[in-house]
Amino acid sequence: MMEFTFFCCLITYGVRGSITENALQMKINNIKFFDSNTNQFLDRDSVEIALVNDAKANLASQGGYLIPALTDIHTHSDFYFDSDIANQFAKNMGVTSQVGGLCGFHSVFDENRVTRESFEEYASFLGTKGSIFNSYEQLFAQAQQADKQHLQLLGLNAYLFSYPVDDTTDLDDYVEQIAVLFEQFPFAGISVGLAYHPIKTLSDELIQALLRKLIARVPTAYNYHIRNQNAQVFESLEEVFACHRGLSAHCHISHLKFAGATHIGKVKERFADFQALMAAQDFTITWDVYPFSFACTTISAFLPESDSWSKMSEGEVVDFLLSAPPYDFENVIIACGNPAYNGFKLHEIAAKTNLSVENAYYKVVCELEGIGSYFRQFCTEEDLATLVFADDAIIASDSLGVENVHPRCTHTFTKALACAHQQGDAAFTMMVDKLVNGPKRVFPQLQTPNQYLYINFDDSVEVDLSSLDALIDKKISQFALVTLK
Numbered sequence: 001m002m003e004f005t006f007f008c009c010l011i012t013y014g015v016r017g018s019i020t021e022n023a024l025q026m027k028i029n030n031i032k033f034f035d036s037n038t039n040q041f042l043d044r045d046s047v048e049i050a051l052v053n054d055a056k057a058n059l060a061s062q063g064g065y066l067i068p069a070l071t072d073i074h075t076h077s078d079f080y081f082d083s084d085i086a087n088q089f090a091k092n093m094g095v096t097s098q099v100g101g102l103c104g105f106h107s108v109f110d111e112n113r114v115t116r117e118s119f120e121e122y123a124s125f126l127g128t129k130g131s132i133f134n135s136y137e138q139l140f141a142q143a144q145q146a147d148k149q150h151l152q153l154l155g156l157n158a159y160l161f162s163y164p165v166d167d168t169t170d171l172d173d174y175v176e177q178i179a180v181l182f183e184q185f186p187f188a189g190i191s192v193g194l195a196y197h198p199i200k201t202l203s204d205e206l207i208q209a210l211l212r213k214l215i216a217r218v219p220t221a222y223n224y225h226i227r228n229q230n231a232q233v234f235e236s237l238e239e240v241f242a243c244h245r246g247l248s249a250h251c252h253i254s255h256l257k258f259a260g261a262t263h264i265g266k267v268k269e270r271f272a273d274f275q276a277l278m279a280a281q282d283f284t285i286t287w288d289v290y291p292f293s294f295a296c297t298t299i300s301a302f303l304p305e306s307d308s309w310s311k312m313s314e315g316e317v318v319d320f321l322l323s324a325p326p327y328d329f330e331n332v333i334i335a336c337g338n339p340a341y342n343g344f345k346l347h348e349i350a351a352k353t354n355l356s357v358e359n360a361y362y363k364v365v366c367e368l369e370g371i372g373s374y375f376r377q378f379c380t381e382e383d384l385a386t387l388v389f390a391d392d393a394i395i396a397s398d399s400l401g402v403e404n405v406h407p408r409c410t411h412t413f414t415k416a417l418a419c420a421h422q423q424g425d426a427a428f429t430m431m432v433d434k435l436v437n438g439p440k441r442v443f444p445q446l447q448t449p450n451q452y453l454y455i456n457f458d459d460s461v462e463v464d465l466s467s468l469d470a471l472i473d474k475k476i477s478q479f480a481l482v483t484l485k
């Protein structure tokens with residue numbers, strides 16, 4: 001038997017001030033320690049650790065891995081500062097640093113320009129209303145007080161919601177106002193959601209001109225939710241790349257997907273095309289992916305213009321859906337506050353209501369007034385693996401609010417680690433390298449975390465990217481955020 005010690009004591013440690021916590025200290029023998037200089041695991045005979053306040057105490061005293069705590073570069077965490085549940089979800093995935101303000105949404109509106117009610121409705125799918133602010137001072141004050149490192153992006157869509165543009169707007173003046181705001185607060189970058197309101201209804205010429213001027217004036221890290229990740233994914237990438245050419249700003253593609261019927265079984269080729277396209281550009285490009293083959297987004301996202309769906313007739317909606325059928329549409333699962341629809345697949349709702357799948361979808365969207373979300377398989381597991389295990393992949397969650405909990409909120413990083421471990425030492429080391437170093441390629445200002453993730457796996461449990469949460473949990477035999485003693 002290996003010798004070990006396990007004892008309980010009262011310690012004081014400093015995280016954002018001096019917090020006194022009851023914590024467990026223990027010694028773990030024969031541990032693999034991730035060395036950030038060589039990006040390899042080193043064998044250590046023993047390491048003394050202290051468990052961070054809420055960690056489980058029934059840890060084994062030997063074996064396992066110690067890796068720097070993780071950073072999630074795609075969250076909407078600025079929309080759930082007041083949610084203990086969301087914060088606990090992040091810790092349960094080993095995350096102690098988050099980047100918020102993605103997909104073009106930040107949680108600040110101008111009460112002199114739009115009502116709180118309208119902004120809450122606009123951003124309701126992202127989190128709790130308690131985290132919506134009417135000043136950036138409040139947002140950054142909350143970010144300071146968060147119990148983890150929080151970097152904040154300026155969301156261009158949310159900015160446009162308060163300060164609309166049209167063809168008569170002086171874009172130079174407009175961009176200068178954004179630049180002043182950007183320089184006034186410690187924003188880590190800018191995010192743009194081309195598929196979301198208000199950008200999706202602006203003309204191509206207007207948004208191209210605005211972006212081009214903004215990128216030239218504020219050369220920071222731009223994080224894009226591109227317009228279309230289905231059949232038009234390459235046109236949508238080109239739309240963004242065209243704004244960056246000849247300029248120095250960093251271009252980051254959020255949650256890259258090759259989604260839908262046109263890409264099924266062909267993602268290896270598509271990804272090779274994407275790599276070649278990136279290599280041909282004269283500016284820096286990075287991208288992230290989440291390890292799930294199903295997505296969750298706003299319920300009206302299947303409509304041609306999701307923010308003006310209510311102006312369309314039922315016939316127009318149905319014709320549109322039939323003309324370009326969404327991949328696996330009948331198996332889309334509705335997530336909403338109405339128990340008649342929540343958790344049901346569209347074909348089940350269609351059968352219950354005696355309607356076609358398309359008409360049933362329209363009925364649900366109308367009854368919910370567009371407020372709800374859906375889950376949908378968008379690619380095969382094999383296609384997904386091409387992206388998740390690619391050398392230059394950055395794993396990020398795109399975690400949303402906690403009203404409709406998505407596995408991305410709870411299992412993004414644990415799934416990536418468990419599936420990589422299943423594939424052997426080399427794959428696991430590479431995944432940890434990506435998790436530790438990937439975020440800094442986009443946000444070099446990220447501070448090195450002072451916490452570590454202690455993790456070990458049950459080799460008798462087999463998992464892959466299609467495994468459900470419960471099996472991933474079973475695979476992970478040890479898990480705690482710790483500090484080194």
Ligand SMILES: [Zn+2]
Binds near residue numbers: 074075076102103398
């Ligand atoms: Zn997002």
